[in-house]
Amino acid sequence: MTQPIVGTIPRPISIPVIPLRELLPWALFGGLLMLLLIYFVGAEQGATSIIHGRIVHEFVHDGRHLLGFPCH
Amino acid sequence: MTRTLLLRGMLVGLVAGLVVFAFARWTAEPQVDRAVAFEASMDQAKGESPEPAMVSRKIQRGIGLLTGAVVYSSALGGIFGLVFAFSQGRFAVSSPRALALWIAGLGFISVALIPSLKYPANPPSVGSPETIGMRTATYFLAIALSLATMTLSLQLARRLTRRFGVWNGSLLAVFLFVFLTVTLSSFLPVIDEVPQAFPASLLWKFRIASWEMQFLLWGTLGVLFGWLTERDGNTHTLVR
Numbered sequence: 001m002t003q004p005i006v007g008t009i010p011r012p013i014s015i016p017v018i019p020l021r022e023l024l025p026w027a028l029f030g031g032l033l034m035l036l037l038i039y040f041v042g043a044e045q046g047a048t049s050i051i052h053g054r055i056v057h058e059f060v061h062d063g064r065h066l067l068g069f070p071c072h
Numbered sequence: 073m074t075r076t077l078l079l080r081g082m083l084v085g086l087v088a089g090l091v092v093f094a095f096a097r098w099t100a101e102p103q104v105d106r107a108v109a110f111e112a113s114m115d116q117a118k119g120e121s122p123e124p125a126m127v128s129r130k131i132q133r134g135i136g137l138l139t140g141a142v143v144y145s146s147a148l149g150g151i152f153g154l155v156f157a158f159s160q161g162r163f164a165v166s167s168p169r170a171l172a173l174w175i176a177g178l179g180f181i182s183v184a185l186i187p188s189l190k191y192p193a194n195p196p197s198v199g200s201p202e203t204i205g206m207r208t209a210t211y212f213l214a215i216a217l218s219l220a221t222m223t224l225s226l227q228l229a230r231r232l233t234r235r236f237g238v239w240n241g242s243l244l245a246v247f248l249f250v251f252l253t254v255t256l257s258s259f260l261p262v263i264d265e266v267p268q269a270f271p272a273s274l275l276w277k278f279r280i281a282s283w284e285m286q287f288l289l290w291g292t293l294g295v296l297f298g299w300l301t302e303r304d305g306n307t308h309t310l311v312r
Contacts, residue, residue: 017161018074026074027154034154037147041140047208058127061196063140066100066282068184068193070207072200 042069077157078150080300081293085149088292089142092285096141100281101133103195106274111197114267145289152179152293156301169298176294182222184286187214190257193282195275199265210260217256225249 042064044050045057057064057071064071108129115121127136155175165171191211199207225245233241266275 016073018157023074023154023158026078027158030078030150030154034147034150037143041144041147043208043212047205054126058132059136060140060143061127062096062101062104062132062137063144065104065195066096066137066193066278066285067140067144068188068191068211068282068286070191070199070204070211071194071196072204 042067046071074154074157076304077153077301079153081149081151081153081156081297082146083149084293084296084300085146085152086142087296088149088289089138089145091292092145092289093138093141095288096137096281096285097133100278100285101137103274103278103281104133105129106271107195107197107278110270110274114197114269145293148183148289149293149297152176152297155179156297168301172298172301173294176290176297178222178226179293180286180290182218183215184290185283186218186221186253186257187211188279188283188286190214190260191263192279194265195278197267198270198275203263203265206261207263210263214257214260217260218253221249221252221256225252 040056041060045054046064046069061071152175156172159165159171159175160168163171163174165174191207191214225248228248229242229245231241232244235241236244
């Protein structure tokens with residue numbers, strides 16, 4: 001044994017790093033879209049409304065309560 | 073590659089959503105039903121007529137819950153994929169399976185666990201409609217603070233481990249995370265709107281079920297995403 005296992009330094013070079021330039025557009029548009037979806041499940045027609053009424057709130061009611069979002 | 077990881081995250085999230093739905097249907101829905109019944113009996117005792125049901129309970133606990141769980145999980149899975157795409161190669165974890173599990177674990181702690189310690193999940197009939205604005209704002213603020221604390225601690229962990237070694241550096245970073253979390257959450261307003269007569273055991277069961285759902289969701293995300301990425305040679309081939 002020449003090298004103790006504890007001292008092994010993980011080599012990040014062995015994995016391709018995605019450059020930020022390539023990542024950014026995906027993160028921006030994808031991330032925004034995902035956040036919008038989470039907003040519709042978690043908060044729409046509670047404190048704020050984009051769509052008028054209560055139908056979205058009532059439809060996802062159980063999921064909203066159980067996933068921990070404030071409701072009513 | 074980012075596209076693959078984003079889509080994979082959403083797909084894995086979809087599967088996780090189905091798992092969470094099945095679990096919730098089995099363990100959590102009885103709690104919701106009991107809480108709704110309690111709400112109705114409270115309204116009746118006050119002499120108010122119960123709110124007209126816009127969506128029936130059957131739809132709420134069936135397709136409604138399914139939609140909520142699947143959309144939420146897929147979206148979370150998508151973000152998970154993006155975070156994975158960023159973290160790959162930037163942290164000292166080289167196996168995709170291990171990295172995915174790390175992200176899932178830290179994500180569960182910062183997005184689900186920590187905010188819920190301050191603002192736990194509430195069944196129907198807990199929480200007054202007048203405070204919904206404040207409760208929504210503080211809840212999302214709690215998530216944002218917890219995520220910021222996690223990011224900061226991870227960044228500092230890098231420096232601390234370099235300086236004090238992996239064990240002590242990590243311990244210091246964890247201590248910093250806990251300290252910041254406790255301090256910040258003590259500044260967030262206390263919200264306690266549980267009605268006097270609400271059954272304690274029901275509240276307990278509901279909150280435990282909510283935690284279990286989150287655990288299941290993040291666990292499924294981490295394990296499945298890691299497994300698929302490890303199998304897929306494209307995203308983790310050795311450069312040299």
